[in-house]
Amino acid sequence: MAGSEETSAEERLIARYFRPLATSPGAFGLSDDAAVVTPPPGCDLVLTTDGVIAGVHFFPDDPPEYISRKVLRMNLSDLAAKGAKPIGYLMSVALPAAIDEAWIGAFVAGLGEDAEHYGCPLLGGDTDRTPGPISVSIAAFGTLPHGEMVRRSTARAGDSVVVTGTIGDAALGVMLRRDHDLAAHWRLPDALTAQLTQRYLLPQPRNALAEAVRRHASAAMDISDGFVGDFSKLCRVSGVAAEIDVRRVPLSDAARTVLIAEPARLETVLTGGDDYEIVLTLGPDKVDALRTAASEAGVAVTEIGRVTAGQGARFVDGGKMLTFDRPSFSHF
Amino acid sequence: MAGSEETSAEERLIARYFRPLATSPGAFGLSDDAAVVTPPPGCDLVLTTDGVIAGVHFFPDDPPEYISRKVLRMNLSDLAAKGAKPIGYLMSVALPAAIDEAWIGAFVAGLGEDAEHYGCPLLGGDTDRTPGPISVSIAAFGTLPHGEMVRRSTARAGDSVVVTGTIGDAALGVMLRRDHDLAAHWRLPDALTAQLTQRYLLPQPRNALAEAVRRHASAAMDISDGFVGDFSKLCRVSGVAAEIDVRRVPLSDAARTVLIAEPARLETVLTGGDDYEIVLTLGPDKVDALRTAASEAGVAVTEIGRVTAGQGARFVDGGKMLTFDRPSFSHF
Numbered sequence: 221m222a223g224s225e226e227t228s229a230e231e232r233l234i235a236r237y238f239r240p241l242a243t244s245p246g247a248f249g250l251s252d253d254a255a256v257v258t259p260p261p262g263c264d265l266v267l268t269t270d271g272v273i274a275g276v277h278f279f280p281d282d283p284p285e286y287i288s289r290k291v292l293r294m295n296l297s298d299l300a301a302k303g304a305k306p307i308g309y310l311m312s313v314a315l316p317a318a319i320d321e322a323w324i325g326a327f328v329a330g331l332g333e334d335a336e337h338y339g340c341p342l343l344g345g346d347t348d349r350t351p352g353p354i355s356v357s358i359a360a361f362g363t364l365p366h367g368e369m370v371r372r373s374t375a376r377a378g379d380s381v382v383v384t385g386t387i388g389d390a391a392l393g394v395m396l397r398r399d400h401d402l403a404a405h406w407r408l409p410d411a412l413t414a415q416l417t418q419r420y421l422l423p424q425p426r427n428a429l430a431e432a433v434r435r436h437a438s439a440a441m442d443i444s445d446g447f448v449g450d451f452s453k454l455c456r457v458s459g460v461a462a463e464i465d466v467r468r469v470p471l472s473d474a475a476r477t478v479l480i481a482e483p484a485r486l487e488t489v490l491t492g493g494d495d496y497e498i499v500l501t502l503g504p505d506k507v508d509a510l511r512t513a514a515s516e517a518g519v520a521v522t523e524i525g526r527v528t529a530g531q532g533a534r535f536v537d538g539g540k541m542l543t544f545d546r547p548s549f550s551h552f
Numbered sequence: 553m554a555g556s557e558e559t560s561a562e563e564r565l566i567a568r569y570f571r572p573l574a575t576s577p578g579a580f581g582l583s584d585d586a587a588v589v590t591p592p593p594g595c596d597l598v599l600t601t602d603g604v605i606a607g608v609h610f611f612p613d614d615p616p617e618y619i620s621r622k623v624l625r626m627n628l629s630d631l632a633a634k635g636a637k638p639i640g641y642l643m644s645v646a647l648p649a650a651i652d653e654a655w656i657g658a659f660v661a662g663l664g665e666d667a668e669h670y671g672c673p674l675l676g677g678d679t680d681r682t683p684g685p686i687s688v689s690i691a692a693f694g695t696l697p698h699g700e701m702v703r704r705s706t707a708r709a710g711d712s713v714v715v716t717g718t719i720g721d722a723a724l725g726v727m728l729r730r731d732h733d734l735a736a737h738w739r740l741p742d743a744l745t746a747q748l749t750q751r752y753l754l755p756q757p758r759n760a761l762a763e764a765v766r767r768h769a770s771a772a773m774d775i776s777d778g779f780v781g782d783f784s785k786l787c788r789v790s791g792v793a794a795e796i797d798v799r800r801v802p803l804s805d806a807a808r809t810v811l812i813a814e815p816a817r818l819e820t821v822l823t824g825g826d827d828y829e830i831v832l833t834l835g836p837d838k839v840d841a842l843r844t845a846a847s848e849a850g851v852a853v854t855e856i857g858r859v860t861a862g863q864g865a866r867f868v869d870g871g872k873m874l875t876f877d878r879p880s881f882s883h884f
Contacts, residue, residue, distance in 0.1 A: 228781070248703070251789045253630040253773050254600035254694075256701045259591045268586035269642040269678050269691060276680060298585040310601040312644070312689040346601050348608060352684020357644040359601060359691035362586075369588045371580070441585050449560070457583045 234347060237321075237328045241335060241342035244308055255343035257307060263363040266304035270294040270444075271312075271357030279397065280354065284323045285330030286421045288356065292334050294444065295360035297425035297496040301442035303370040303434025304362025306340035306427065312357045314350035338427055368434055370500075375439035375458035379501035381525040382510065384426045386472040387447050391492020392485070393420030406481040412474035419472075423496035429521075432513035433500055440500035446491040448544055451499050452533045458501075461530030466490065466537040470522040490535065491544050501527050566679060569653075569660045573667060573674035576640055587675035589639060595695040598636035602626045602776075603644075603689030611729065612686065616655045617662030618753045620688065624666050626776065627692035629757035629828040633774035635702040635766025636694025638672035638759065644689045646682035670759055700766055702832075707771035707790035711833035713857040714842060716758045718804040719779050723824020724817070725752030738813040744806035751804075755828035761853075764845030765832055772832035778823040780876055783831050784865045790833075793862030798822065798869040802854040822867065823876050833859050 239250050246256040259265050272291045274280040292309065299306050311331075315324075335341045340360065393416040396402050403413045425442075426433075433440050439458055443450045447469070455462050471479070471489065478485050502510060507523060514521040535542045571582050578588040591597050604623045606612040624641065631638050643663075647656075667673050672692065725748040728734050735745045757774075758765075765772050771790055775782045779801070787794050803811070803821065810817050834842060839855060846853040867874045 231785075248705070252634075252704045254598045254634045254636070254701070256596045256598050256634075258596050258698060261593070264588045264590050265597060266586045266588050267642055267675055267691075267693070269644055269676060271644045271646070271678050271680065271689070273646055273680055273682050273684070275683050302584075302586045302588075304586070310599055310691045312601055312603045314603070314605055314687060343599055344601060346603050346689070348603065348605055350605050350684065350687070351607055352605070352682065352687070355646060355682070355684070355687060357603070357678070357689040359599075359642045361599070366590060369586070372584045373580070453563075 230347060237324050238342065238345060238347070241328055241332055244341045244343055247341065247343045250344060257343070257361070259363055262366050264366050264369060266299060266302050266362040266364060266369055267359065268295055268298040269357065269359040270298065271355060273355040274353035282421060284327040288327045289330040289334045289422055291356045291358050292331060292340070293423040293425045293496065295358045296338055296340060296427055297423060297442040297444065299360060299362040300425050300427040300430045301370070301433065301440045301498045302362070303368060303430050303437070304364045305430060306338055306360060306362045308341050308343040309358050309360040310343055311345040313345065314348045314352070314355045316350055316354060319354065364434055370433055370437045370440045372439055372441045372454050373457040375454060375460050375501040375527050377460055377527055377529040378504070379438050379527040380504045380507050380523050381462055381464060381499065381501055381527060382507065382521050382523050383470065383497055383499045384429060384519055384521055385424065385497040386470045386475065387495055387497060388475050388489025388492055389416050389419035389472050390423070390494035391488050392475060392478055393417045394494070395488070406478045408474065408477055412477055415472065415474045420494060423494065425496055426498050426519050428517035429498065429514055429519045432510055432517065433498060436502050436506040436510045437500040438502050440498055443495040443497045443499055445493050447495060447499065448491045448535060454499065455533040461528045462525055462533045463528060464525035464533060464535045466535050466542060468522060468524045470520065487544055491546060562679060569656050570674065570677060573660055573664055576673045576675055579673065579675045582676060589675070589693070591695055594698050596698050596701060598631060598634050598694040598696060598701055599691065600627055600630040601689065601691040602630065603687060605687045606685035614753060616659040620659045621662040621666045621754060623688045623690050624663060624672070625755040625757045625828065627690045628670050628672060628759055629755060629774040629776065631692060631694040632757050632759040632762040633702070633765065633772045633830045634694070635700060635762050635769070636696045637762060638670055638692060638694045640673050640675040641690050641692040642675055643677040645677065646680045646684070646687045648682055648686060651686065696766055702765055702769045702772045704771055704773045704786050705789040707786060707792050707833040707859050709792055709859055709861040710836070711770050711859040712836045712839050712855050713794055713796060713831065713833055713859060714839065714853050714855050715802060715829055715831045716761060716851055716853055717756065717829040718802045718807065719827055719829060720807050720821025720824055721748050721751035721804050722826035723820050724807060724810055725749045726826070727820070738810045740806065740809055744809055747804065747806045752826060755826065757828055758830050758851050760849035761830065761846055761851045764842055764849065765830060768834050768838040768842045769832040770834050772830055775827040775829045775831055777825050779827060779831065780823045780867060786831065787865040793860045794857055794865045795860060796857035796865060796867045798867050798874060800854060800856045802852065819876055823878060
């Protein structure tokens with residue numbers, strides 16, 4: 221007979237693996253029903269949630285330290301695009317019985333690294349066994365001065381369109397992960413193949429640019445479901461048109477190499493998911509200030525088009541307007 | 553070829569079913585990457601997360617309007633136990649392909665009712681297809697005056713122990729749901745059988761008592777994994793002992809009927825999960841004020857024991873100290 225003082229296996233798992241992540245005083249070492257945060261005076265709280273499921277958003281045999289960092293970074297990317305500074309996250313984890321403690325150890329090690337790097341500690345969570353696939357859902361929180369969250373719906377005709385980093389790498393990385401022969405078909409050197417698969421495994425959210433986005437952007441969103449579809453959404457909710465010069469969309473050397481071998485992959489690059497870059501609009505007079513801030517933050521930014529009056533984003537490749545089979549990723 | 557203006561099936565699903573739930577202005581009709589809330593000045597934000605998986609936390613053929621309300625109420629119960637007033641929630645939903653729109657319609661209808669009743673609107677979410685079971689994870693948020701969250705770890709020797717509602721009904725309800733013959737075995741009239749299964753299907757979180765908990769409790773938690781195990785946790789993190797008079801633990805007429813037929817079910821009643829009642833400690837001089845507030849809120853409260861110096865909760869039944877095979881529910 222176990223006494224009422226006996227701690228359960230679930231409690232021991234939480235104490236050993238998850239409690240060390242809960243470094244915020246308001247997380248109470250995960251020993252309470254809830255966490256508490258005191259928002260800085262005059263600040264709003266920005267809230268977002270995003271999750272991953274094995275076999276849907278990642279391959280079940282992806283390294284666990286990448287799975288955990290990926291789902292946290294997906295949420296951090298949303299905060300960055302809104303101009304918010306991360307303050308912490310809640311996490312729900314559902315694990316099949318086959319998952320061992322080594323897996324869990326690697327999963328939390330990845331989270332711990334990222335929490336420190338991005339200043340975003342675990343505030344609380346929920347851990348369950350599941351008869352289904354591994355699934356992880358995170359809700360992340362950030363702060364910014366009252367009323368300053370950068371919206372999707374506030375782009376204005378005349379604004380410049382700017383995008384961070386490079387587009388399409390993760391979508392090509394997924395293809396390489398599914399079919400290793402593609403690297404030879406695309407004549408991709410090993411180093412570039414590794415770059416593309418790494419971009420799929422581990423997004424690089426642009427939180428270093430969040431304050432500049434908040435100061436300068438008229439509208440912004442993070443690109444998670446494909447550049448074409450996501451930017452089209454931004455135009456739609458803003459009630460504007462835009463023209464994107466596809467030849468100015470920033471591509472990595474790896475993506476350029478793929479397009480030389482197989483030009484039709486341009487659609488994959490422009491519409492594939494998992495970029496976790498930011499697309500933003502801003503007054504043309506603010507582009508220089510953004511460039512300066514981006515250079516200081518070590519984030520590449522590229523001007524790729526212009527917002528106009530009207531309706532609908534157009535993607536123009538040397539005078540030819542592109543159309544797409546599937547402008548963005550949809551689960552349904 | 554779809555134009556870039558085409559909305560995806562996922563967007564249409566969200567627009568039709570989930571957007572009507574997003575009544576808070578800071579949810580932006582679910583059209584943005586994130587939601588924003590402005591905490592009232594001088595207030596802290598209380599954050600909690602809890603989820604359900606089909607086949608683990610509910611039966612896959614439970615009515616969808618109960619599944620959604622249950623998971624929201626599980627989170628509301630945490631906020632109530634901490635003394636916080638709900639302000640909204642984020643929700644991640646993963647649905648198998650077999651789920652149809654009628655199911656989704658009922659699922660959101662339940663949420664809409666509860667959101668209105670408890671003043672807790674949808675702020676944002678994430679919707680995915682899954683090859684696994686239905687799973688729903690909610691992160692809920694509440695506010696309270698700075699520094700006033702009621703902790704688990706602050707019970708003091710000399711405090712009275714009080715519990716809301718009745719204990720053990722949901723655990724008996726699950727047994728009835730699994731084995732319909734038990735009702736006859738327990739000589740349970742249909743009305744009482746229905747009461748027990750209803751307590752399993754639909755928790756009754758004690759948010760009406762949240763402010764009184766905040767004003768009067770020295771420590772509190774919600775009972776979700778079984779009264780014995782959960783209250784033992786409270787004593788452990790508070791570094792106190794306690795003696796609970798098991799004969800004073802409040803039971804429904806239905807539970808009393810079961811115990812007459814099968815006295816050994818007392819262990820199920822005291823250690824089974826899904827009560828979603830609050831157990832709290834408070835100075836004996838405050839019990840009357842709590843009773844008055846509870847009476848006004850229409851919530852039953854019962855004094856069941858006393859906190860003492862030392863370590864460990866004891867559960868005493870007429871002079872005999874009880875021990876338990878499995879003091880609380882554990883997923884691992």
